[in-house]
Amino acid sequence: MKKMVIGGIILIVALMAGTYFVAGDAFQSDDYINTLTMIGALAIIAITIFTVLKYVNQIKNDTASGELVDENWDGIGEYTNAIPSGWGIIFIGTIIWMFWYFFVGYPTNQFSQIGQYNEEVLENNAKFKSVWENPTDETLKAMGESVFLVQCAPCHGVDAEGINGKAQNLTHRMSKEQVLSVIQNGQQKLGYPMGAMPPMMAQGADAEAIATYIAGGMKGEAPVAFAACASCHGADGKGMNGMSPNIAEYDEKLVTKVLEHGKKGVIGTMPSFKGRLNPTQEKAVASFLTSIKAGE
C-alpha cells in the first residue's frame, strides 16, 4: 500500500511538473484563469488517485459482509449495506452548492459573460496604458514585430519577404511588374488627399524606364518621363508630404493607409485591417516595417 501511495504521488508530481514545464512560457500568473486551470488539473489527478487508493486499501484489507436481498440474478446477490457516508454527505454538499451558485453566488440575472468581457478589456487596457501612451522607438519596433508575426506573417511570411511572391515583399518597396501595372491601370484605393492615380501616365519604353528606376530604389539619374510622376509623387518620390504615396520607400503614412483601406494589386488583395489594431499598434507595425527596410 505504501508503495502505491508513493507511486501515486510520483505520478501526480510528474504530470503537474511536465505540464508546468511545457506550458511555462505561456503561463502567466497574473491571469487567474491559468492559475485556476492548474489547480483544477491538480485536483483531477490528486482526487482520483487518493480516492481510488482508499478503496484499493479496502480491497486489500477489508472483507465483504452484509445482509443479502432476497433476489438473486444468475447467481449474483446484493447486500443491503448502507451507502458510504462520505459519498452521501458530499453528494448533498454539491447539491447545496449548486443551489447556492445558481441563486446566490452568481444569480443568472446578474451575471453576464459580456459584462465579464468588458471588465477584462478595461483591466487589460489599464495594464498596458503606460506602454501604449508614450512608447519609445524601441518599444514600438518590438511591439510592431510581435503584431506583425501574429497578424501579418500568415501572408507576408515571418521574414516579411512575401512567401515567394504570394504577398508583398516588405523588405523591398516595389517590383517592376507592380509599378508597370499601376502605370497601366492607375490605382484608387488608398485614400490619399491627391485622390486617384490616373492610368496611362506613361507608355512603352518610357514606362519601362520609369518602372526600372522605381523598382531599383530610385537610385541614379531619373528617366525623363519620370517628370510626369514627380508632379504628384515629388522628384524624390516621397509623396510630397503625404499628398500621394511614397514610392521610394515604406513610410508610416503608407502602412497606415494600407491597413485602413486594404489594397488590391497585381499580386493579390490585402484585406483592410480597419478597427482590428489600436492606433499604437498601427504605428508600431509601421515603425517595424520601415526598420526592416533600413536594415537591408
Added chain:
Amino acid sequence: MQSNAQLEYDYSIVKAFTFATILFGIIGMLVGVILSFQLAFPELNNLAGEYGTFGRLRPLHTNGVAFGFTLSGIFATWYYVGQRTLKMSLNESKFLMTVAKLHFGLYFITILLAVVTFLMGFTTSKEYAELEWPLDLLVVVWWVLWGVAMFGMIGMRRERTIYVAIWYYMSSFLAIAMLYLFNNMEVPTFLWSGDAPSSLMHSVSMYAGSNDASVQWWYGHNAVAFVFTAPIIGMIYYFLPKESGQNIFSYKLSLLSFWGLMFVYLWAGGHHLLYSTVPDWMQTMGSTMSVVLILPSWGSAINMLLTMKGEWQQLQTSPLIKFMILASTFYMLSTIEGPIQAIKSVNAIAHFTDWIPGHVHDGVLGWVGFMTMASLFHMAPRMFKREIYSKSLMETQFWLQTVGIVFYFTSMWIAGITQGMMWRAYDEYGSLLYSFIDTVEVLHPYYTIRAVGGLFYLVGFFIFAYNIYKTATAGRVLDKEPANASPMAS
C-alpha cells in the same frame, strides 16, 4: 419461481454482435490511429486523394467506435445479460428471435453504409449525429427493433425483479430514442428543390444557429451518457460480480447512483456551450450540474470497487478482473475530469484544445474499451463452451493497452493545457504573444506520443481479436459452464 436448471440460453445473436464488435473495433480504432498520425505527420492526409483527409476520416472514427464498436458491444452484452438475469431464452419465442435477427442485420448494414457514405462526404456535420437522413431512418428502425426485443424479453421474464444492469440498458434505449429523434430533425432538400436536380441525400437542419447548437449538445452530451456510460455501467454490474463471484456491495448505493445519474445527466449538456452565444443561465446550469454529476457517477464506481472488498488476490491473478477494476478507475478519472473542465474558468482554457480529446479517451479507451473487451472475454467461454485461449496474451494486451492510454492521456493533457494558455498569452507590450501556427508547432511531439500510444492500444486490440478467435476455434472444450472465474489456458 420455477427452477430453470434446464434453460438453454441462445447465444446466436450474441455471437453475431460479438463479431461486429471486433470488426468495427478494428476499423474504428485503425482510423483513430491514422487520424492521430495525420496530426503528427500531415503528409499522411493525401495518401488516398480526397478520401483520406483528416476531415473525411474523423466522423468515420467517431461513428465507427461509438456506433460500430461500442453499440455492438452493448447489444452483444444485452442479449447475453438480458437472457440470463431475466431468466428467459430467446429461443423460447420465434417472434423475438426474428426481431433480434432483424435487429442485427439492419444494424450491420447501416454501419457498413455509414462507412461508405462518410468516405463519400455525406455528413450533416453535427458531432455524433453525422449520418444523413436515409441512414437516420434505418437507425430508427433497428432501434425500435431493439426496444421490441428488450421489452419482449422483459415481458417473458421469470425473475420478478429486474436487475440493476437491466435498468441501465433500459435507460439507454429510452434516452437515445428521444435524443436521436430530436437532434436529427432534418428536411431532405430534394423535396423543395424547385426544378433543380438536387442530391437525394442532402438535408437541412430544422433548427438554426444557437438553437441548433443547444439541441445538438443536449444530444451530444447525453449520447455520451447513454452510449459510453449507462450501458457500460450495466455491463460492469453484471460481469464484475459474476466473474468474481462476489455480491454487489450495496443495493442502496446502486439505487441512489442510478436515479441520481438519470436525473442529473440531462441538465449538464450546457457545459459544451460555455462562453458561446446561448443564454448565461443555460451555461451556468450546465456548469453546476456537471459538478453535482461527479457523485452519482462515482457512486457506481465505488460500488464496484467495494464489491471486490477482500479480493485482492483475484485482482492479482485474473487479468479479467484487472481490466474491470482499471476500467472503474478510468471511469472515475474521466467523471471528475469532465466536471472540472466544466467549470467556466477552466473551460475557458480547456475548450477547443486537445485536453478535450484527452478527456474523451480516458473514458472511451480506459472505461468503454476495457469494459467491452472484458465482457466479451467473460462471455466467450460460455458461448463457445471453450476455455479462453491464452491468459498470457491477455496479460500482454492489458499492459500494452494500459501504457497506450497513459501515453494518450498524459500527452493530450499537456498539449491541451499548453495550447490553451498560449492562445491567451500576451507579451509585455499588450499584444498577443503567439501566432496561431506557434501553437500548432509546439504540439508536434505530443501528437507523436499520442499516436504511438494509440498504436499500442490498437495492437492490443488485435491481440484481443486473435485471442477471441482462437478461443472460439481452438480453445480447450469445456464440459460444464464455469460458475464464476472464466477458465483460461496460461
Added chain:
Amino acid sequence: MFHWLEQKPFFFAVVLFLTVAFAGFVTIVPDFAKQSQPTVGTKPYTVLELAGRQVYIKDSCNACHSQLIRPFKSETDRYGMYSLSGEYAYDRPFLWGSKRAGPDLMRVGNYRTTDWHENHMMNPSDVVPGTVMPKYPHQFTNMADLATAYANANTQKELFGVPYDTDGMPKLGSWAEAEAQAKEDAKLIASDMKNQSVKDAVANGQVPEIVALIAYLNSLK
C-alpha cells in the same frame, strides 16, 4: 425497499423516461424564439456561398476549425468581435465546431482574401510552414453542387421562412435564375484567382468547389 418499482418494468420505464425527458425541455425551450432572431444586417447565404458551405461540411473543415469567437480579449484580438447569437440565425446546421486544430474562422472574411485562400487550400504548408492542415487539390477539379445548394436555400425559404427575395436580401428566384446568378458570382471570385484551369472552368459556366468555398469563406465576417 424500491423493489416494488423494479417489479413493474413498464411502469419503471415510464418513470425513467419522464426523469430523463423533462430536463431538455426546461433548458432548451424557454429561449428558443429569442435565439432565432437575426442580428440587424445578418443576411442569408447566396446560392454560391451555400454551395461553398456544403463543401466545407463535406470535407468536415469543422473537425479542425471553430466558428465561435468567445468573449475573451485574447480571442477578440485574434479573430475580431465576439460572436452574437443572431449572427447565426441562418446557419443550418450551426458550425461552431468543438476543437481548434486550426484557427477560428467566424470572421476570416475580414482578414484573408481570395488569392490567399487559393494558395492556401492548394497546399497549406506553402503558405504556412509547419501547418497540419491537409492539401485540398481535389477542390480545384471537383465541381460544386449548385443544384443542391439551390434546393437547400429554397427549402429554407419555403419551410423556415428565411427571407430570400425580400427587400435588401439575396435574390433566389427560380432555379434557372439562381444558377445564372451563382455563375456570375463565381466569375467575380475567379477574376481574383490565378489557377488557369479554374478560370477556364468558370468561363465555361462551371463552378469548381474551390470557387464556391472561397465565396463562403469571404462571406464569413
